[in-house]
Amino acid sequence: MALETSTAREIKVSRERVWQAWTDPKEVRAWLNLHDASVPVETGDPLRWHFNRGGRVDLVFTATLREVDPGFSCSYDWDVPGNDEPTSVEVEFVQVDEDSTEVKVRHSGFSDSVRSRVEFDAYDHHWWHYLERLAAYLEHRPFQFHKTLTPPKTGIIPLGVTPETGMVVQDVAINSAAEFVGIQPGDEIHAIDGVTLKEMEDFHRWLDDAVPGQKATFTLQDRTVELVLRPFTA
Structure with a gap:
């Protein structure tokens, strides 16, 4: 269907x-x-x-x-x-x-x-x-990201999520935390800090509670990496 x-x-x-x-x-x-x-x-x-x-x-x-x-x-x-x-x-x-x-x-x-x-x-x-x-x-006001106006940055530019692929990485921001730890386009992120990603909202709900400087463990299809979240920049 x-x-x-x-x-x-x-x-x-x-x-x-x-x-x-x-x-x-x-x-x-x-x-x-x-x-x-x-x-x-x-x-x-x-x-x-x-x-x-x-x-x-x-x-x-x-x-x-x-x-x-x-x-x-x-x-x-x-x-x-x-x-x-x-x-x-x-x-x-x-x-x-x-x-x-x-x-x-x-x-x-x-x-x-x-x-x-x-x-x-x-x-x-x-x-x-x-x-x-x-x-x-x-309405002449700031754009509201979920819970916050200034969410921390991973540098991951996601394509989307399915339960079998996890979050598919479309691109990675240049000089970002994700690029620093070797995350690449085409990677599949199945979990973050033990939270399984089944839809895009899972990623953003996790990000809602994250803070700059926080270390996060990303479980990919073939490896695990740890990155440090960076402050929001417009």
Whole structure:
């Protein structure tokens, strides 16, 4: 059965203001903290979100605008590695009142391949973060990481998690704690300090309670390493 995830976020601004931030390339770059962005206007136009996360390979999301009802909804054919066909992303903007809008995102069509399920876990986690980033930008406040504004850093840039692979490392930040102990792209992290990783939330729940300077034991598919967490840097 194809997997799907959905999330929603109420933002304390008008629907028109949310739509503007969602569709203006300059604003999209700002609230998503992108290196570059292409935002589609008409059906058939391409979307491109280009992230630079401090690793050796940038992360680029690509999609095609499938349908649009300006100000109210849009949908995309969203490219996901591991899927023979694009997945589907549907976004709806619902005005709660004149100063509040609910943004709803539904992402469906993931296949049962291991790579697609790893990608699904990542999107299941990150769509919430993207909407929180949008809300923080529009409400003029700091972006909230789970429990804290300043979580410590491992330097690991994860792809996603499945119970059989653990957390698959997509990249490692240059000069980070993870790079220092030899963690590499493609590594599979099965546990941290004895906590088994079955989904991305397991990693972030562990990180919520971690502090800079803390030593952590990472159990990988073929070895165990110990790294020291570093302070948050923007």
